[in-house]
Amino acid sequence: MIAVKEPQITDYKALSSLQLEELLCVELDHDDPAVALAILEELELREAAPVSCDRAWEEFCTHYLPMEAPLYGDAPPARKPVRPFSRRFAAAAAAACLACVLAVQAGGADLLRSMIRWTGTALIVESPSATESSLLPEAVDQDAAALAAASSPTPGVGEDAFVTVEPTVTECASLGDAFALIGLEHVPTAIPAGYTFASAAVEELLTTRMLHAIYTGPEEALLQINIHRYEEGSVFSSVIPKDDAEVESLSLRGQTFYFLTNGIYEGVVWTPDPLTECHISGPVTRDALKTLVRSMYD
Amino acid sequence: MSDAxxxxxxxxxxxxxxxLxxxxxxxVKHREVAEEAVQDxxxxxxxxxxxxxxxxxxxGWLVQTLKNVLRNMERTRSSLYSSLQRDLPYEERYVGSRRDEENISLLYGDTLTEEELSLLQRIAVEGCTYLEASRELGISAEACRKRMQRIRDKLRKNLTH
Structure with missing residues (x-):
């Protein structure tokens, strides 16, 4: 084992590349990046065949960077710029805007809460801040958000020690218990005929709480209820696959529910607040799903 | 992200x-895994x-983040493979055959779709990275990761009930 001292270029030059790589492995558990950087600079000088950065950057842009257009299908229709109305038409314009917000639109959006929009192949739920920056087409979920929170150094502190991220999972005896645990009212009670409660659990990570509930039905069909609740300031974007059938909306007690189809599966999506997304799906009928959501307010 | x-x-x-x-x-001593760690x-x-x-x-920020990614990555991959081994219901007819234990289509065919089995095979058994799988499937690495998370959820729920 080579003792790690203050970075001195002459020391590293005297070591072989293999020894320097061993040092890097040792450095993995240390908080100071200065030593690792000094070693890496020496190794970089010795590198006979540098890695192609152009190819790597191109791949990063393709597979990791957020995309300007939606990940699936055609881009939603661009929102037309708001034209100023004279006072004479102000009341009519306000009423028309409110009607547009609540009505079903092709590629429309729930403008009052989180952004819900859809294309021919996906329904996308985004936090309000995500709609401004369109960070990622996929949800910044436990993998990315927790990894980012745990992995990046705390500002002002410098290089933090590694933080272990493990979800806290609580199994619940009923859907009602799971809703209570995640802090939501209005539990759906009219479960489609033939389906029985199988499991419900709430997982908590650094910035997200998730509810997963399953009901099993005929021929092992699954009705799944998934809810994500994010912390204030979180940026998220979820993509739910769908087919090209029209998205239907239903307003109940001020809450809009969006019904979509994906082959034999019917689904419903809603956002009770800007940081919560809810999704129920299964091989059931649209009417059965509507009865289910209506039962939330019975 | 802005242009700047x-x-x-x-x-x-x-x-x-x-x-990096x-x-x-x-x-990690594996080129593809190393590339994925840097991209992550x-x-x-x-x-x-x-x-x-x-x-x-x-x-320094980037180096520290990479260190955390490498540690997280190793633990996740080990955990995924371990849970496949641990949660596996031991089929008598496959006793003594490690290769058969890894025949996940036989073991999870009732739980996972063909697409999910294929992805599980590539990542958990063959050690393919999310980046490699995303290239093969033509999706983002994040989409790949989410699919694996859903597969893990499915397996966990179906093997413990």
Whole structure:
């Protein structure tokens, strides 16, 4: 084992590349990046065949960077710029805007809460801040958000020690218990005929709480209820696959529910607040799903 | 991300990619996995771009983030493979045959779709990285990761009930 001292270029030059790589492995558990950087600079000088950065950057842009257009299908229709109305038409314009917000639109959006929009192949739920920056087409979920929170150094502190991220999972005896645990009212009670409660659990990570509930039905069909609740300031974007059938909306007690189809599966999506997304799906009928959501307010 | 942020990121990327790759490769000793670790690091940099721009030592920030990614990555992959082994209902007719234990289509065919089985095989059994799988499937690495998470959820729920 080579003792790690203050970075001195002459020391590293005297070591072989293999020894320097061993040092890097040792450095993995240390908080100071200065030593690792000094070693890496020496190794970089010795590198006979540098890695192609152009190819790597191109791949990063393709597979990791957020995309300007939606990940699936055609881009939603661009929102037309708001034209100023004279006072004479102000009341009519306000009423028309409110009607547009609540009505079903092709590629429309729930403008009052989180952004819900859809294309021919996906329904996308985004936090309000995500709609401004369109960070990622996929949800910044436990993998990315927790990894980012745990992995990046705390500002002002410098290089933090590694933080272990493990979800806290609580199994619940009923859907009602799971809703209570995640802090939501209005539990759906009219479960489609033939389906029985199988499991419900709430997982908590650094910035997200998730509810997963399953009901099993005929021929092992699954009705799944998934809810994500994010912390204030979180940026998220979820993509739910769908087919090209029209998205239907239903307003109940001020809450809009969006019904979509994906082959034999019917689904419903809603956002009770800007940081919560809810999704129920299964091989059931649209009417059965509507009865289910209506039962939330019975 | 704004144009300025993207430009900042690209500059950092081109300046430090080689170093980060060398570090990752020294630790994981696998070129594809090392590439994925570095891409993950810059992915996190995207998510924390404001913090990174404000950091007085962006190179140090990237190195520390890479270290965390490497540790997380190793634990996740080990955990995934271990849970496949641990949760596996031991079929008598496959006793003594490790290769048969890895025939996940026989074992999970009732639980997972063909597409999910294929992805599970590639990542958990064959050791393919999310980046490699995303290239094969033509999706983002994040989409790949989410699919694996859903597969794990499915397996956990179906094997414990």
């Amino acid at each position: 942020e993207l430009k900042f990121l690209e500059e950092l990327y081109r300046t430090h990619y080689q170093k 790759f060398l570090y990752a490769n020294a630790v 690091t810059f992915h996190i940099a995207c998510l924390k771009i404001a913090q990174l721009r404000a950091s007085p030592n962006s190179a």
